[in-house]
Amino acid sequence: MNGRSPQDAFSTPWDAPLVPDFPFTFRNVEILTAFYRTDVEAVAALIPPPLEPASDIVAVHLYAMNDTEWLGVYNESAVQVDVRLPERDLRGAYSPYLFLDNDGAISAGRETYGQPKKYGRPTIDFRHDLIVGEVARNGITFVTVTTPYKQRRSSVEEAREIFDFVTNINYKVVPDAAGGVAIRQLTARSLDDVRVQECWRGPATVELRPHAQAPVHRLPVRETLEGFYWRCDFTLDDATVIHDYLRVGERAAEASG
DSSP states (O other): OTTOOTTTOSSSSTTSOSSOOSOEEEEEEEEEEEEEEOOHHHHHHHSOTTOEEEEEEEEEEEEEEEEETTTEEEEEEEEEEEEEEGGGTEEEEEEEEEEESOHHHHHHIIIIIOOOEEEOEEEEEEETTEEEEEEEETTEEEEEEEEESSOEEOOHHHHHHHOOOSSEEEEEEEEOTTSSEEEEEEEEEOOEEEEEEEEEEEEOEEEEOOOTTSOGGGSOOSEEEEEEEEEEEEEEOOOEEEEEHHHHHHHHHHHHO
C-alpha cells in the first residue's frame, strides 16, 4: 500500500485514494470562456451571505483537461458569478454550478474546496469556422456556447478586464455522521504556475435551457459580451478558509450567553 496508513491518508479508499494529493498539474488545457450579463437579483439569490454581487457579469467556462496528473483525461464546465466579500476586502468568482465527467475530479472539488460539482457531459467541438461548447446532463443539453474559430489574437489579461475570475470562491458544506454539519465555510483558491500558450477573442453566443437538476437558467442571459478560446498549463494547490460560519456562530453564542 505504498507506505500509506489510515492516519496519513488524504482521501478514501485510504489504500487507493480517489482524491489526489496536492499539488497536481494540468497540462494542455483547452478552455472556451464566454461572458454575459444577467440580473443582479438573480446573482444575489444564488450566493450565500456574507458574499455580495460585485456586478451582473457571468462567466461560462468549458474545459478539455487533456493531461491531468492522477485524474487523466476528462471534460469540465463551470458557471461563475462576480462577487465580493466585504469583511476581507476580497473579490472573486463564485461558482454556483459545475459539471464534469470524472469521478475523481468531482470528489476532489467537493471534498477539498466545497465546489458544487455534479456529473455532466461538457464538450468543446470545432465545426469548420465555429467553436461550439455544450454541457449536457440526463441526455439534455442545457448550455450551448459558440464563438468564431481563432479570428482575433488576445490574452487572458483581456478576459480578466471583463471579469477577473482568477480567485475562485466556494461554499463548502460537509455533514457529520450524527446529522449535523461538520464544516460550513467559504473557501478561496487561485491557480499556480499558469502558463498560457495561446488566446483568441471574438463575439459569442450563450444559450441556456431549463433543467431541474442543472438550473443554470436561473442566471438568464440579458446581453452576451465576448468569447475567448485559450490553452494553458496550471497547477492546483490548497485553498484558504475566508469565512467560517460555525466559528462565527460559536462566537455569537458566547457573546449572547
